[in-house]
Amino acid sequence: MSVAAKTHLIRIEISEGKKRTLYLVPKDAASAVATLLKGLDDRSGDKSFVDAKELYPDLQDPVKGPAISFHGARLRYGLTQKQMAEKIGISQSDVSKIEKGERAIGKKLAIRIGQALGIDYKRFL
Numbered sequence: 001m002s003v004a005a006k007t008h009l010i011r012i013e014i015s016e017g018k019k020r021t022l023y024l025v026p027k028d029a030a031s032a033v034a035t036l037l038k039g040l041d042d043r044s045g046d047k048s049f050v051d052a053k054e055l056y057p058d059l060q061d062p063v064k065g066p067a068i069s070f071h072g073a074r075l076r077y078g079l080t081q082k083q084m085a086e087k088i089g090i091s092q093s094d095v096s097k098i099e100k101g102e103r104a105i106g107k108k109l110a111i112r113i114g115q116a117l118g119i120d121y122k123r124f125l
């Protein structure tokens with residue numbers, strides 16, 4: 001009589017925009033993926049990559065950071081200000097004000113933005 005051995009599977013999720021792919025892989029394969037990703041993380045000597053903090057020094061600023069994140073997310077998804085406004089239920093002028101740091105993003109709006117784009121809303125707070 002043969003007995004099937006239980007293999008502990010690790011969940012790996014890869015997201016690209018709204019597209020998400022889920023993989024369940026054995027632990028040793030997950031370790032290999034983790035090693036590969038850590039290697040990609042070390043880009044200190046690679047001149048083709050620029051640290052986000054260099055491009056956006058205000059990203060950690062509690063007022064400017066959410067505005068920068070919001071603008072970046074809109075551009076990442078290829079949306080105009082008008083399209084973004086329609087997705088989240090505000091006016092185009094409010095989208096503009098948010099991007100300029102003239103209008104704050106409250107928690108309710110941040111949640112709507114996150115849901116509309118399929119990303120964590122906390123990056124906009």
